[in-house]
Amino acid sequence: MGKEKNQKTVYLFGDKKADGDASMKNLLGGKGANLAEMSLIGVPVPPGFTITTEVCTLYNDKGRDYAVSLIKEDVEKAVAEVERMTGTKFGDSNNPCLLSVRSGARASMPGMMDTVLNLGLTDAAVAGIAKKSNNERFAWDSYRRFVQMYGDVVLGMKPESKEDIDPFEEIIEAIKDEKQVSNDTELTVDDLKDMVKRFKAAVKAQTGHDFPEDPWEQLWGAVMAVFDSWMNDRAILYRKLNDIPAEWGTAVNVQAMVFGNMGDNSATGVAFTRDAGTGENIFNGEYLINAQGEDVVAGIRTPQQITKEGSRRWAILADVTEEERAAKYPSLEEAMPKIYTELNATQNALEQHYKDMQDLEFTVQDGKLWMLQTRSGKRTGAAMVKIAMDMLKEGMISEKEALLRVEPNKLDELLHPVFDKDALAEGKVITKGLPASPGAATGQMVFFADECEKYENSILVRIETSPEDLEGMNIANGILTARGGMTSHAAVVARGMGKCCVSGAGSLVIDYKTRTLKVDGVSLKEGDWISLNGTTGEILEGKIGTIDPELSGDFGELMTLADKHSVMLVRTNADTPHDSKVARDFGAQGIGLCRTEHMFFEEDKIKAMREMILAEDEAGRREALDKLLPLQRKDFEGIFQAMHDLPVTVRLLDPPLHEFVPHEEENQKQMAEEMGITVADIQAKVESLHEFNPMLGHRGCRLGNTYPEITEMQSRAIIEAALNLKAQGITAKPEIMIPLVGTKKELKMQEEIVRATVEKVFEERNERIDYLVGTMIEIPRAALTADEIAETAEFFSFGTNDLTQMTFGYSRDDAGKFLPTYLDKGILEYDPFQVIDQTGVGSLMKIAVEKGRKTRPNIKIGICGEHGGEPSSVEFCNTLGFGYVSCSPFRVPIARLAAAHANIKQGAWDADNAKETLKESAKNVADAVSSEYANVEKEAKKAAKKARKEAEKELKNLRNEAKNIFKKFEEEIKNLKKK
Ligand code: PEP
Ligand code: MG
Secondary structure (H helix, E strand, C coil): CCCCCCCCCEEEEECCEECCCHHHHHHHHHHHHHHHHHHHCCCCCCCEEEECHHHHHHHHHHCHHHHHHHHHHHHHHHHHHHHHHHCCEECCCCCEECEEEEEEECCCCCCCCCEEEEECCCHHHHHHHHHHHCCHHHHHHHHHHHHHHHHHHCCCCCCCCCCCCCHHHHHHHHHHHHHCCCCHHHCCHHHHHHHHHHHHHHHHHHHCCCCCCCHHHHHHHHHHHHHHHCCCHHHHHHHHHCCCCHHHCEEEEEEECCCCCCCCCCEEEEEECCCCCCCCCCCEEEEEECCCHHHHHHCCCCCEECCHHHHHHHHHHCCCCHHHHHHHCCCHHHHCHHHHHHHHHHHHHHHHHHCCCEEEEEEEECCEEEEEEEEECCCCHHHHHHHHHHHHHCCCCCHHHHHHCCCHHHHHHHHCCEECHHHHHHCEEEEECEEEECCEEEEEEECCHHHHHHCCCEEEEECCCCHHHHHHHHHCCEEEECCCCCCCHHHHHHHHHCCEEEECCCCCEEECCCCEEEECCEEEECCCEEEEECCCCEEEECCCCEECCCCCHHHHHHHHHHHHCCCCEEEEECCCHHHHHHHHHCCCCCEEEEEHHHHHHCHHHHHHHHHHHHCCCHHHHHHHHHHHHHHHHHHHHHHHHHCCCCEEEEECCCCCHHHHCCCCHHHHHHHHHHHCCCHHHHHHHHHHHCCCCHHHCCCCHHHHHHCHHHHHHHHHHHHHHHHHHHHCCCCCEEEEEECCCCCHHHHHHHHHHHHHHHHHHHHHHCCCCCCEEEEEECCHHHHHCHHHHCCCCCEEEECHHHHHHHHHCCCCCCHHHCHHHHHHCCCCCCCCCCCCCCCCHHHHHHHHHHHHHHHCCCCEEEECCHHHHCHHHHHHHHHCCCCEEEECHHHHHHHHHHHHHHHHHHHHHHHHHHHHHHHHHHHHHHHHHHHHHHHHHHHHHHHHHHHHHHHHHHHHHHHHHHHHHHHHHHHHHHHHHHC
């Protein structure tokens, strides 16, 4: 892609004007698009410009020189505009223009890419800033920060491993040592000047080049460094975790600097229009007086709260008295009341404008408020639900919007256990931090992010986290930090991940060397269990039990709304009365898959099952099956009762028989004793059951067709259980499902056995019930011949686990060996066992649905593979017009919401399609009319021409005739005269 003529690469904003707007996120990135929008709606933003994401892509494809030549002229013009709007000059020694250079991708990637602040500072410009701010210390402090940041980010001097020391930090420490001071703030102007000199010497020593004194060289270096940071390891990992494609690229935002560190009349902060942890409609955030933006999130100073209410709540959690709070940590509302009023009005306006909870960044420079960023705030699952439902009630958004605001997968956080209250009461709270991301976590302590895999359940304990720790944070059950506020890196990232996090637990003494944690006389070491309560901020010693969460209130209302807006029902995959009940409580509308074999593993059943397997002949098998019948019937009664009035799909025996016999000698000996036979007999049987590819072997309906007595027993158990319940006034709705069918005869044979058995039971009982017989579609051949299968099957349930296995030819049990590599190398975009492969497996499903409906227009269709609880797969099933999806109990709410999303999106898609079709036909009509009109016009013109010609001819004739008459007349007069 080259630059098209007129392709705009640089978009200006500022002075209540902008070239772009909020709808241009793809081109300008989230930050750039929102800066433009804020400027357009009159929110004060420092002027600047955005270099588009397209330039980043070109930079990655064609390199630096190409990218610079593409945008050079436009960037120069844009800088001139910023100079004009700010009344400053880039690199000037009197009134220099200083810039910030920041990344800004389409999707927010907090802290993953690079930023350079105070750009434009040179030996000349620093004097200008000192003069302008009337604060030499501030000028030199900004300069030394700039040289360090530029050295780290642009000149590649950032330490690469955790053992390396940042050369700039080393110099700072040396100067502080020499001057015998402990805080940076105690350093004098001369110290800072000396620091800049030493920084520059370090740059020269490490890179071999002088630090750039030309502001333009600085600017190009920084812009390209931001483009480069799109491809750094942590950005790549973050994209992978969040499904962000590499092709998107990042935009670069270059903006006039405003300073929060210009003295006590300046400040900087971050804020949320609602609580990102709980969803409570309360303005909240943190700020620091006389600080730069990075100071708030870096967790180096303890940030103060923005509102008085928030400050009071913080003080209680932090064990700070009201007097101490008001004196030492006043809120912005108290410390800068005018600014607070303006900020509060701005946050209200922004939330109303965007109709969503906003995450804001602001700076106060010398008593003037500037907004640096607004974006939809990341939030926990609980906050997501509450904010959506509150905004619906406030009339801000519609029901459909409220549903679409909640990511189905985020509900997972709400469905998982919290601490058992009793266990919690027993637990010993060792200290308290900030409740940075709610939930409960328990695990063994690790102190380094790259060691989180050491234990199955780990808690990452750090003084503070940084973006490098991302992978470990993702693995750990929870995160604990000693430093950092509610907007620290750890807190923001953990909330995004829905992971429990306690931050800013200042009383913890963490020693990385000895891998220990000490607090108030308690000493813990790596590997010790601790528990975190992300909702209260409590840190507890030991492992604490958990319980299932309460699901009512907003969550319940959201679910009701989801059902209102979806057409597909959600069933569950459950094999026990307990799971059935859990799923029903979660809103399951039936069972889509009851795997009967799971029932056979309990003590009394496995014995009878093994007797059947060991039996020499049919008579022996029947004898064993007779023992199984009452046990199985009882299981079904329990499930039917839990699911009364709702359909229950019971699948007949599916797995290969070897799964029911022991393979270890120890267990074989035990079985031999129980059965009163020799170990050798058992081993011989196990050997005879051995298959090279058991998943493609003697399983599914192949079992029922070789041993019809198994099908008979199971059919009888199902129907007798249903009749037994009927006698108690309970309605059971069984649907008998034949697994692993590939040909119509396989199914027909099974169906005949089922129906004959059922009829026999009906006769014996002199009582009937309604029931269905159907099949799974999980073999490609069944999908391709679904019209024949539907002659017998009253319903289809897609077994997408096996269908994926057989379509790809990937063994379900062995794919783990290569799938991770395939995903890493991009051979596969996602794991097809988790997300339906719509192109391949999906095509087979589509064929099966179409063919099945051709034979049996009202055939019931659903899905019961693992994909039934995965949102994008649920959406796909909706497009095929499925009646239901079925998934594990804990995924039922997720699938209900996904089903609503699917239907809403499908509706929008249908509406768009209808609009397109209408547009198309309107265009066709218009085309037809205008071509008809052109014809008529042509005809009319032709006719007019002809008429004119004829008229002219007629006129000519008349003239001639008149001439002749006149001639005759003249002659006659002449004759008369002669006479
Ligand atoms: C399937 O194959 O998708 C299915 C649900 O059956 P199972 O996982 O039991 O093979
Ligand atoms: Mg299967």
